[in-house]
Amino acid sequence: MSEAILMKSNIYNPDYDVQVNALNNGVFADPFAFLGVHSFDDKQLELRAYIPGVKGVCYESTKHRFPYQRYQNSDLFTLLLNKKYFDENYQLNISYPLSTEKQSDVYSFDSSLDLNAMYLFSEGTLEQAYKHLGAHWQTQKNQTGVRFTLWAPNAQSVSIIGDFNHWNDKRHILRKHPACGVWEIFIPQVNAGQSYKFNIVSQEGEKLEKADPFSFSMQQPSDTASIIPQKEVLSGCHKNKKQQIKLQRDRQLRNAIDKPISIYEVHAGSWKHDSEKLSQGLKGYLSYQQLAQQLVPYVKDLGFTHIQLMPICEFPFDGSWGYQPVGMYAPTSRFGSLADFQYLIDACHENNLGLLIDWVPGHFPSDPHGLAKFDGSHLYEHADKRQGFHPDWNTHIYNYGRAEIQSFLISNAMYWFDNFAIDGLRVDAVASMLYLDYSREAGEWIPNIHGGRENLEAIELLKQVNQRCYGNHPGIMMAAEESTAWPGVTQFVEHGGLGFGYKWNMGWMNDSLSYMSKDPIHRAHHHNEMTFSLVYAFSENYILPLSHDEVVHGKRSLINKMPGDDWQKFANLRAYYAFMWAHPGKKLLFMGGEFAQYNEWDHDNSLDWHLLEYAPHQGMHHLIKQLNKLYCANPALHQLDNKQEGFKWIDGGNACQSIFSFIRFAKNADDHIVIISNMTPNTYNNFRVGVPSQTSYELLINTDNILFSGSDFSHLTQFETQQIPWQGYDNSIYLDIPPLATLYLKRAN
Template identity: 50%
Template sequence: MRAPALSALDIHLFQEGTHSRLHDKLGAHALPAGGVRFAVWAPNAAQVRVIGDWNFWAEGDAMTPRTDGSGIWEADCPQAAPGQAYKYRIVTPSGELLEKADPFAFQSELAPATASRIWAGTHTWADDAWMRARATRNALDAPMAIYEVHAGSWQRENGEFLGYRELAHRLAHYVKDLGFTHVELMPVTEHPFYGSWGYQTTGYFAPTARYGNPEDLMYFVDHLHQQGIGVILDWVPSHFPTDPHGLARFDGTHLYEHADPRQGFHPEWNSAIFNYGRHEVRSFLLSSALYWLDRFHIDGLRVDAVASMLYLDYARGPGQWIPNAHGGRENLEAVHFLQALNRAVYREQPGAFTVAEESTAWPRVSRPTEMGGLGFGMKWNMGWMHDTLRYLREAPVHRRWHHHQLTFSLVYAFTENFVLPLSHDEVVHGKGSLIHKMAGDAWQQFANLRALFGFMWAHPGKKLLFMGGEFGQRREWTHDGELEWWVTGLPGHRGLQQLMRRLNRVLTEEPALHAFDFGPEGFEWIEADDAERSVFAFLRKGPPGTAPILAVSNFTPVPRENHRVGVPLAGAWQELINTDAGEFDGAGWGNLGGARTVPVPSHGRAHSLVLTLPPLSTIYLKGPTRATNA
């Protein structure tokens, strides 16, 4: 007599909502003696059969419901084998016939086909050195410059997608050359509509077949790790598409989603919303998250659309949502799930991390659950992004009236562990490219963008930049095609790329620019109120024994000579970055490599530097080594 796929403990954890390894039990698993065991959750089905290549998609193999009330159906299929396609044929309580992909499938057919595939592949990992050190590489005090990538449109070969393996080599070489520390992949979980960019997921355990099989994606992660590059995956537990082969009405009932459309249907995205109050659904999502971190060695999960999960009235008007048990708009079940998710990730995958894309002022998103927080490691700073881009759109002559759009982020900078994102969301849907958001003529647009990158890389918080921004692609991003690589040899574009190399190198080498990204001890304003000249000056400070970095930005096209800036330490200050330097295709104004203090008080400090501030620029000057963190 065969052993059941799930033990009594598995069923208990599944029904408790705490099982984080359901992928070891449900889905299709090759048996040692041959054949495949299938297990699927369909508690309201009248009948379930497995249909596939081995039984010619005809009557199929009958599945047997467990007698423990779990709603799980099981079957051993001796003729089934890895590589074959399959679906579940489900008869609903009303007699309707559904054909569903496996929610726990590890591989899918190539879209537009929708069947699941039996996968039993392996990968021999060679990233031991990275995995041993990743807790340090991914720590909150480590340098982090993230390159956000859409796998299908970064580069192509004769108009065709690159596979995971070829992409691994090209992307790792490029990212390493520019000095980024991590790559963030827009979702490569299986999705039926390519134009959703992966954010309408049907395969929560399957990499999209557009670029290869699961071993190929493992190779991708392995290769990047061997090159010293971390990998972050966008993961979407907020909603899912209603395609007939997917999770929606899986057994003829609203199994994964809420039945009431005021809770279970997303009006903005025409998709279904998970029922976070159902224990089995929480186990499904927990298992998906841990699967990518465990089996694929993913370093971090960027959780998409967290705000849509937290608020019951998100994208809804009066009467279109149901208050919680206390009459409020907070989705308490989603809060509970997110806290459980983050506890599980940090407990079971040391060195991995989570990032929330959360666009509201929800408190303590990146604070421990023990403090009432959601437990994320970091949170995207959407406010910084909106304020900064609004400021740079203004003509320089008007920026004096908008000065504190750039200082406001420091009012709340240390309330969360923030990532500063210039992401794909800002270069689509008619928003234009990053460089086209900059005010002025072509020269000013490049100068503004260089100054912005300098300001951003000095600002507290980890950095994220969407592909193409690093060389000033002028065309708005489109998923149908590749980046405008041909422009990288042109003046302006080439200089931006060279500046990114330098910024990432300095970010990595200078502890002052990353060690205290999330604490006030690493930041000090020198000049925050010079609206008339649109000048900003601040210090970044590292641990004792390291040198501070002075960052000064001039967001007007007027060079400012003999500009005095007070500093806390006397001596020579070395110019590390000048975004107007000739090597970055700037005009070449600067300070001849640095400046030495004079004993003239300024900005409340006993010593000062007399600087030349180039037009539309940011400069960094490295000060003397500090004995303390004062």
């Protein structure tokens, strides 16, 4: 052994003392420069290992075993080894007080970081940053392990702590790449499912324990650690070429502007609860697999074309409904694993249902394990609260002008399309991103470089997200929740727009709900609230939203917004739904609205499914099903949603009777549907309506029908055209108008 190995004596070395002190404090910017394997002279290598809390360490290869020597009663162990005995696949045989383990020397592995990708990340153009940052399985020197990578440019030191190292912040200190501010380490002999965090030492010496911003999986709240993914975790999400072509073709057919799009908005945690889990004292969340088995067939049976999930990126606080995420790349573990989430998506696609995800790039919470003050500095957020803090939600705002944040958010949007083939993203709170003075008083915001209120960096980010997502994944839909009159939200970026595919029509929603909440006797004075939306209906590609925001915080449920007694409430809501389904624009309805839930939505409790035992609620449920059926089957109701030629008033000015009549046209103008909505409880016999065709008309739907629990005032289903000019048309028909009802008429074959 004496020829093969020379043991260093326990001699004091001031250079070692400095390094040991830094290691003891867990503050070391470049541990690979000191630990691991280093040349000593022409014939010998010096091996150093720092392992707190152990009795001893040995070098072990297939042929040799040599003990390290402890330095000065510290946790540093050193070994001088003749080069001819060195095996690059050596392991450390570590003696703990009660056990012995063999581990690879993590400081013997070279960096595998793609520096070209890091250049793009630092430039703000990396579209798949999630492939380079975070935790990824790799094989190095014939050993399988996980490479952990973190962007934390202002940290003094970064170590990883987890189940695999007893959460010791001095065991695995990462290597820093100064050019990009990224830290990295490769650790063999870890297991999928083990929890971990990054221990970050700030420039001020503060120690911060942070979850991995690029983690694919996190612990269930209230636990906050990230989880090492399964090997090839995303491989099950990737389809073969034939499957990819079919998914893209189906997606293009579902999401096109001339196709029917009827969206059922869902909060996965409260749509329905598992009674067995509740009986065990657990939260009653349905799993992703249970949602696939129960939600998907339910939505398909109702005739909706899409499901929209409220935010499913991991979030710590249930009461935020997901709108304060910390794990942007991790579907919440409340409902199962990443594979379970993919199971839900596959179930949607197998049933030709599109799946949209609510995406929150506008802000993030201040939870200590999250993105706020990530490396001790304002890394993800603006340092100035006038730009970096949201006063309404007490959350932080991304620094959209920082290149790495652009890569982070662009990659995150791409991640859901790249790996799960979802149909689209509904982008939350776009208005809060567009305006620097959003919800701020004078003096509480900073103008842009031109002195204006527009957030130029956020605008550019949204354009980049839309261009890159549409460019890489044709046929998707990007929908903006944008509540102002910002021009060109759905115009192409090349034409000066933001590049979204659709925009929520918040003006229509606010005006129409305001009108419907009024007693019918007063509606004549607010007639324009139902007609004004047609002034701008074709300026964007609109979605008409009756979302979760309208049935919480004292706003009352949709049925309880309606005036009158119970019968009138149901009649009002039925008439309103049919008016909405005929109005230009795609449709969105929040869960519970389809059967007229009385109570406001409560994220902690299931919908009131027992209401479906009662006829009025059954009738509403049946109406929604019929409206979706008619909407999808009749091109006139969806083909020209964004074109003026798809709509024409018959009489939009009949305020005294509160009756609205209009026509929806398909691309073939002979294919049209006449809509009449009576928004008072008055009835009218022999009511004349002008029509464009000489042929007779047949009734498609009457919301007053007994099938929907209506009064069944009129039983007429066929209407003969008379050559009597009326309301600008050469022909007209007589019909009986039921109370608080909407009728669809179509030219008879």
